[in-house]
Amino acid sequence: MQLFLSHIKSPLGDLMLVSDAQHRLYALEFSDHRARLHRGLRDRYGSAELIDAAAPASIADAMTRYFSGELNALDPLPVVMAGSDLEEEVWAALRHIPAGTTTSYGKLAKALGFEDPRAAIDIGAASGANPIAIVVPCHRVIASNGDLKGYAWGLHRKRWLLEHEKAIAAAREVPQTARSRDFETNMSLSMSSAANTFDKLDWSAIAAQLDSEGYAVLPRLAGAAEARMLAREAGRLTALRRVPLDSLDLGRGDLLYFGAALPHPWAQWRADLYRQLAPIANRWNEMLGMPYRYPAALDAFLERNRRAGQTQAQSHLNQLRTDDYLALHQRSEGEHVFPLQMVALLSAPGKDFTGGELVLTEQRPRMQSRPTVVPLGLGDAAIIATAQRPFKGSSAYYRVNLRHAISRVRSGERIGAELSFHDAPKAANDQHAFDL
Incomplete structure (x- = not known):
């Protein structure tokens, strides 16, 4: 048989x-x-x-x-x-x-x-x-x-x-009236747990999938209640800088940028993830014969950014409503570009919104672009290639180019987040931070 x-x-x-x-x-x-x-x-x-x-x-x-x-x-x-x-x-x-x-x-x-x-x-x-x-x-x-x-x-x-499948309720919901103090306490606990989760993940398997596909999904990185609370409470922060996507020729909807100092718990999450991803980034450079090596800690890498004039923070929330979308793009401006970033979904597909899929495209030499839809649920995250990754050809590794997008939201409201590990060069226009 x-x-x-x-x-x-x-x-x-x-x-x-x-x-x-x-x-x-x-x-x-x-x-x-x-x-x-x-x-x-x-x-x-x-x-x-x-x-x-x-x-x-x-x-x-x-x-x-x-x-x-x-x-x-x-x-x-x-x-x-x-x-x-x-x-x-x-x-x-x-x-x-x-x-x-x-x-x-x-x-x-x-x-x-x-x-x-x-x-x-x-x-x-x-x-x-x-x-x-x-x-x-x-x-x-x-x-x-x-x-x-x-x-x-x-x-x-x-x-x-x-x-x-919506057959059972997601993790317990926190009342809408929860105050910011409760949010800080609860999220400190939940995101401390998430940081511990990073250490317990199978990073060799994640690295292998990143090598093969250019992305790796981290399912249920935040519980349903925590994910919703992150979206709700972060949206109340007055320090967020709102940028309409149509002003960037990048789609419809809004990007809500964090400042240089990310609020709790995003800052800790970013630092913990960087520590796990830096060895993968260095291995990619080694595959491509590039001498550049990333330091083990995020603070040291951001100091390199500052010395090179890269001071414009790129981590943000994205808020998309019916008919909004985020066009294909990559964030690859600057001398010091980290080759990986994180995206997360803070709304429930099929319940809070329909459509709005995360789409990746990969362009290999002399070949058509290869699109991939990455399925994410409420609280899921994905590590994706920022702009380029190594791909093994018949005789050696070569660079392939990647972009990502969010397809049109057909109904409802989709809240997502992106954590970038490098900053963009300070520019008069946010559009300069993107390669479309």
């Missing part, structure tokens, strides 16, 4: 998918559960031959659309599932649970004709043996009391999926 093993990116980590020549799914596992994938294939299909291959376009496209908010995009995907009679019956029933809803193990047992309450235990075991994550949505089955119970790929992923 010959099957094909492919890898695709997701906001929750790399996915391994197994399909056949007809593009039917046999397995979909997260890459940190590789042993589970191979054990399941061996138990169900014996000595199946796995051949590395690109992901079928139909599956990869459906996954991208699902993570972008088109929650029914996975429904038409064909699957092949081999298990016990009970397992196959449960797995088939799972595909009939609509996105945006949940059921309990007991209710699922009754729907399948089991009257004995103890059958819920067997239903739970069959659901837990599901070999196809997300497409066969066992994450939509929870306990009758609302507890998430178990999930083979981790409860943090189950919660993320249910929040993404």
